[in-house]
Amino acid sequence: MQSTPLSGPQRGILVAVDLDDPKRSLEPELDEFEALVQAAGATILTRMVQRRDAVDPATLVGSGKAREIADAVKERGANLVLVLNDLRPRQRKNLELVIPVPIVDRTMVILDVFARHARSRDGKLQVELAQLRYRQSNLIGTGADLSRLGGGIGTRGPGETKLEVDRRRIAHRISVLNAQLEQVRRQRATRRSAHRREPLAALVGYTNVGKSSLLNALAKSDALVADQPFATLDPTVRRVYLGPERFARVVDTVGFITDLPKDLVAAFRATLEELDEADLLLHVMDASNPDRDRQRRAVDAQLEELKLDRKPRLFVLNKIDAVSGDLSHDASTLEVSAKTGAGLEALRAAIAASL
Numbered sequence: 032m033q034s035t036p037l038s039g040p041q042r043g044i045l046v047a048v049d050l051d052d053p054k055r056s057l058e059p060e061l062d063e064f065e066a067l068v069q070a071a072g073a074t075i076l077t078r079m080v081q082r083r084d085a086v087d088p089a090t091l092v093g094s095g096k097a098r099e100i101a102d103a104v105k106e107r108g109a110n111l112v113l114v115l116n117d118l119r120p121r122q123r124k125n126l127e128l129v130i131p132v133p134i135v136d137r138t139m140v141i142l143d144v145f146a147r148h149a150r151s152r153d154g155k156l157q158v159e160l161a162q163l164r165y166r167q168s169n170l171i172g173t174g175a176d177l178s179r180l181g182g183g184i185g186t187r188g189p190g191e192t193k194l195e196v197d198r199r200r201i202a203h204r205i206s207v208l209n210a211q212l213e214q215v216r217r218q219r220a221t222r223r224s225a226h227r228r229e230p231l232a233a234l235v236g237y238t239n240v241g242k243s244s245l246l247n248a249l250a251k252s253d254a255l256v257a258d259q260p261f262a263t264l265d266p267t268v269r270r271v272y273l274g275p276e277r278f279a280r281v282v283d284t285v286g287f288i289t290d291l292p293k294d295l296v297a298a299f300r301a302t303l304e305e306l307d308e309a310d311l312l313l314h315v316m317d318a319s320n321p322d323r324d325r326q327r328r329a330v331d332a333q334l335e336e337l338k339l340d341r342k343p344r345l346f347v348l349n350k351i352d353a354v355s356g357d358l359s360h361d362a363s364t365l366e367v368s369a370k371t372g373a374g375l376e377a378l379r380a381a382i383a384a385s386l
């Protein structure tokens with residue numbers, strides 16, 4: 032069951048509640064959300080941002096604003112409402128009573144992008160598991176059943192009994208997937224122990240910073256590169272020349288994002304375990320992105336969560352070709368460009384020295 036809730040020509044209205052947090056400006060998050068929505072194949076018609084001191088417990092945005100959104104949906108011919116903030120099941124339900132089109136939150140969009148980009152069998156299993164867990168904890172029925180009811184994700188849920196049936200089916204499918212992924216995990220672990228010859232460095236970092244490009248530049252390979260979030264889902268390992276008779280294996284894997292859905296992290300355990308084996312982390316950042324400090328903090332938090340924050344780490348600022356002027360950072364941070372090749376020799380040397 033790989034339903035893609037955002038397939039077809041989807042035109043959405045982006046909705047967000049701005050809590051005016053001085054430590055967390057909304058603008059970069061809105062831009063990032065829009066990029067995610069585009070990667071999921073939908074277009075944003077307009078943004079509706081509501082400033083509030085706190086989210087409304089019943090409708091997130093407040094009932095007046097909910098009606099305004101419903102009007103805008105009709106006026107603009109939108110067929111989707113995309114909500115940046117976390118939606119509780121009750122808030123979703125109440126909004127659905129007022130707004131006549133599917134309501135999709137950020138987690139669903141991220142899951143959808145992952146569903147579109149999953150290529151390998153393992154990747155597909157992991158995404159399906161994450162989707163089901165999310166539906167289970169948010170009391171959303173299975174995608175197939177929802178579409179038979181004539182809607183996509185976010186249409187009013189099936190009735191109680193229907194939901195019960197759905198729940199049992201979802202729970203069963205989840206246990207099947209868990210068993211299959213456990214097998215994947217064991218196979219990967221066996222394969223890894225058989226390959227322990229050369230040291231392993233792992234590229235980690237926010238999505239779209241150029242991790243795959245850097246791997247390609249270092250290994251002269253051609254892993255998929257794209258200007259969109261989550262182009263890479265499956266771990267790719269390449270052998271990289273460090274210096275005379277010195278090689279390392281370098282693994283490129285899924286990128287991180289602020290508030291990466293926890294169901295997704297849990298489902299991607301098999302993939303993320305590749306990182307456990309790494310002797311060194313190469314934390315790649317996008318020097319050209321004004322939002323890079325926020326991105327770096329999100330990656331730090333994610334590494335901590337994955338208990339990888341104690342690993343030796345090199346900080347690598349990529350895309351320096353796209354920056355004019357000086358970048359302020361500490362002396363140990365390396366500046367490179369996967370595009371022009373600048374700084375790659377220094378990076379090879381730094382990896383060799385760290386391993």
Ligand SMILES: Nc1nc2c(ncn2[C@@H]2O[C@H](COP(=O)(O)OP(=O)(O)OP(=O)(O)O)[C@@H](O)[C@H]2O)c(=O)[nH]1
Pocket residue numbers: 237238239240241242243244245255256257258259260261262263264285286287349350351352353367368369370371
């Ligand atoms: N100007 C410039 N662009 C770069 C550089 N490295 C990567 N890019 C561009 O940045 C975008 C993302 O590159 P990827 O290598 O796919 O990034 P990634 O970190 O692997 O992204 P995900 O796998 O989606 O998380 C692409 O459009 C690349 O062409 C660089 O050194 N300079």
Ligand SMILES: [Mg+2]
Pocket residue numbers: 242243244255256262263
């Ligand atoms: Mg990539």
